[in-house]
Amino acid sequence: MTEDLDRVSLTLPPAMTDQLDGIVEEWDYASRSEAIRDALRDFFTSYAWEGGNETRHYGTIVIAHEHDHESDVAGRLQTIQHEYADVVTSVQHIHLSEDRCMETLVVGGTAGQIDELANRLRALEGVKQVKVVVVGGVETDSHGHEHSHDHDHGHTHATEK
DSSP: OOOOOOOOOOOOOHHHHHHHHHHHHHTTOSOHHHHHHHHHHHHHHHHHHHHTOSOEEEEEEEEEEEOOTTTTHHHHHHHHHHHTTTTEEEEEEEEEETTEEEEEEEEEEOHHHHHHHHHHHHTSTTEEEEEEEEEEEEEEEEEEEOOSSSOOEEEEEEEEO
């Protein structure tokens, strides 16, 4: 799909231009414009995240934790995940060693919801590290309409901002 593009002029100090050209070459971008568009997408995601608005974000929360039956870290993590069922859409549990596990949660929600969930997970005893990665915020269009199956239901369509 080809999209219309606006031409925008950009003025940079020579050192930034050199650094940009190095990244374009190293990362095999087709052009400076591609690299700048990529950087702007990250900038816009950060801006929307920091804005604290109701923009819906998607991403992952990665949790490194002890595998300890006595403290039941896994059970407590699961309880919190169920409390945030409207935010957590998928979970993958990986055994890193006999006493260490990693979980990856696929999440979707506002910045506030995702931050609140991550902070609850960080506060658990036995959790060693929590990392949040989000991709571009999207506006959502919630509605119900007919589908080709037997029943109607409401759902959300995500559209890139």
